[in-house]
Amino acid sequence: MIAGLLAALFFGLSAPLISVFSRDGSPLMIAALLYGGATFGLLIVRGFVVHQQEESPIQRQDLPPLLGISILGGMVGPICLVQGLTLLPAGSASLLLNLEAVFTLLIAVLIGREHLSGKGLIAAVLILSGAVLLTDSSFDGATLQGTLLIGGACLAWGIDNNLSQRLSLRDPLQIALLKAIGASAPMLILALASGQSLPAAPAVLGLLAIGTVGYGLSIWLDLLALRHLGAAREAVVFATAPFVGVLFSVLALREAFTGAMAMASALMLLGVAVLLKEHHAHWHRHQAFRHAHRHKHDPVVGDLHHSHLHPEGSPSTGNAQQGYWHAHEHQHEPIEHYHPHVSDAHHRHRHQQGL
Known part of the structure; x- marks a missing residue:
């Protein structure tokens, strides 16, 4: 903002x-x-x-x-x-x-x-x-x-x-x-x-x-x-x-x-x-897809969309608990969950009337 x-x-x-x-x-x-x-x-x-x-x-x-x-x-x-x-x-x-x-x-x-x-x-x-x-x-x-x-x-x-x-x-x-x-x-x-x-x-x-x-x-x-x-x-x-x-x-x-x-x-x-x-939040489903962008794995609050593992020997191996920003191609598996969100690249799903 x-x-x-x-x-x-x-x-x-x-x-x-x-x-x-x-x-x-x-x-x-x-x-x-x-x-x-x-x-x-x-x-x-x-x-x-x-x-x-x-x-x-x-x-x-x-x-x-x-x-x-x-x-x-x-x-x-x-x-x-x-x-x-x-x-x-x-x-x-x-x-x-x-x-x-x-x-x-x-x-x-x-x-x-x-x-x-x-x-x-x-x-x-x-x-x-x-x-x-x-x-x-x-x-x-x-x-x-x-x-x-x-x-x-x-x-x-x-x-x-x-x-x-x-x-x-x-x-x-x-x-x-x-x-x-x-x-x-x-x-x-x-x-x-x-x-x-x-x-x-x-x-x-x-x-x-x-x-x-x-x-x-x-x-x-x-x-x-x-x-x-x-x-x-x-x-x-x-x-x-x-x-x-x-x-x-x-x-x-x-x-x-x-x-x-x-x-x-x-x-x-x-x-x-x-x-x-x-504050826009509701139960929604993500389809599987693959892309590359900047993200991090937050060890404190967690990350609802980036829970993937990294290949052995990659720069991030052994440092997952640091929650640092990095970018690479990764796979998003299908998931259904509830949390606040906007219409960013991860949330282009359909909405029911009134949501």
Whole structure:
């Protein structure tokens, strides 16, 4: 939950900041610089955490969804956003980013077969109601073209979030870094090849800095949230990002703070509070399946899903009581049990009505 809120905070700040530089270059060049900054920031993070945790690396079967998130989330989304920011006030554009949560939630529940409990649905309604309340009072300066561009960006990111959730058991830092490189390099090459020039040095540095935090760190933290929450719940948490953008626009860009904004803020904060108190538990059955990801065997409280043995001579042999994090391919045997859970990779089962 904390990772998701931080990802929303960093991304929410990025939209109004990008609007400051949106006319300093083409949307393609600006998007390339944003993801260039993301690449730089993630390389720094990699230097600090790469030896501190065991993760399952990208596999060959992961390449199609990785390509999808690089194109949709890394190219289409940012280009549409930057172009839309040239046509809309920063506050209006920030508020329209609430559509990302709507698209992510709909795709996760209707297509991805994720589950939201009663409290989860209440939280979603509260936060999205706040989004609608904010948006409804902010279209004075919007244009249809700008609205459609921001909507297109949100749809691309909604698909991106659901594809990313399918990759969330892999190394999130590796996924984020490959996505950033896979987006920034082609866009930069295409921009330069088409004769587009770099913005002035202050704009370049500003966009790289925004990309480092608002895209690099945000993508990595969002992947961690997707792993633990599922795409539907992550969408509810991430719906706070536009509120952050509006707040920054009011405080830093001196836009007016209306009564609708105050009411929407209360609704969104209440929705996050409800989600924090969500407790989804029932008797369910797991089918047998095999996969690889980061996990540990907790000797104190036990692990309901990872009770497998390790081959003789493997690095974990003799250390099972340490409960340390490690990653390898392992088999899940069929099991029926009762415990709290979310729609993560281990819990994509059907639910009876009312559960």
